[in-house]
Amino acid sequence: xxxxxxxxxxxxxxxxxxxxxxxxxxxxxxxxxxxxxxxxxxxxxxxxxxxxxxxxxxxxxxxxxxxxxxxxxxxxxxxxxxxxxxxxxxxxxxxxxxxxxxxxxxxx
Amino acid sequence: xxxxxxxxxxxxxxxxxxxxxxxxxxxxxxxxxxxxxxxxxxxxxxxxxxxxxxxxxxxxxxxxxxxxxxxxxxxxxxxxxxxxxxxxxxxxxxxxxxxxxxxxxxxx
Numbered sequence: 001x002x003x004x005x006x007x008x009x010x011x012x013x014x015x016x017x018x019x020x021x022x023x024x025x026x027x028x029x030x031x032x033x034x035x036x037x038x039x040x041x042x043x044x045x046x047x048x049x050x051x052x053x054x055x056x057x058x059x060x061x062x063x064x065x066x067x068x069x070x071x072x073x074x075x076x077x078x079x080x081x082x083x084x085x086x087x088x089x090x091x092x093x094x095x096x097x098x099x100x101x102x103x104x105x106x107x108x
Numbered sequence: 109x110x111x112x113x114x115x116x117x118x119x120x121x122x123x124x125x126x127x128x129x130x131x132x133x134x135x136x137x138x139x140x141x142x143x144x145x146x147x148x149x150x151x152x153x154x155x156x157x158x159x160x161x162x163x164x165x166x167x168x169x170x171x172x173x174x175x176x177x178x179x180x181x182x183x184x185x186x187x188x189x190x191x192x193x194x195x196x197x198x199x200x201x202x203x204x205x206x207x208x209x210x211x212x213x214x215x216x
Contacts (some may be wrong), residue, residue: 007203007206008204010131010135010202012210013205014131014202016126017126018125019126022122022126023118023122024118024122027118054156062209083209084206087205089204090202094122094212095115096120096195097121098115098117099115102121102193107194
């Protein structure tokens with residue numbers, strides 16, 4: 001029996017990405033900047049309150065940023081940072097696995 | 109504004125993988141079958157109760173299986189199934205991203 005020392009960075013990444021809806025939010029933003037309502041409409045089961053929380057967490061983690069356009073009315077868009085865009089291989093790997101191994105009823 | 113229809117399989121995969129500790133448990137098992145205590149020792153912050161729950165979920169999802177060896181005392185090992193082993197690219201992608209983008213204090 002030998003303890004397996006896990007990389008704290010790996011743990012931190014999974015704690016961030018592992019939160020409910022986070023993967024989906026990032027995936028939507030992979031297609032480009034979106035407004036709050038666009039993302040909310042893409043994930044109908046998620047409440048707006050939850051989306052606000054996730055945005056705050058992902059912004060704090062440096063994965064996404066808010067762009068504010070001083071139009072009338074003001075336009076606010078959420079976009080991935082470089083750190084966020086770098087998650088594409090993760091999203092692609094999850095997608096590939098899901099397509100091959102998760103059955104079509106979405107069984108977990 | 110156009111809703112982005114998200115693949116339910118992708119959602120289901122993230123709901124499974126996104127649970128706390130699940131990524132770490134799978135990563136430990138990537139190195140080969142392990143006994144309960146080995147995994148518990150590898151992730152000291154996780155309670156045994158939580159590990160039992162995760163094992164049940166991952167077994168139900170077909171990601172891992174229990175191997176029971178009729179020795180004295182009985183030996184029980186947990187091992188990834190083919191579906192579980194197929195998660196290696198996901199684990200590798202998360203690891204690569206974490207090493208590049210998560211700072212060394214494990215900031216999220």
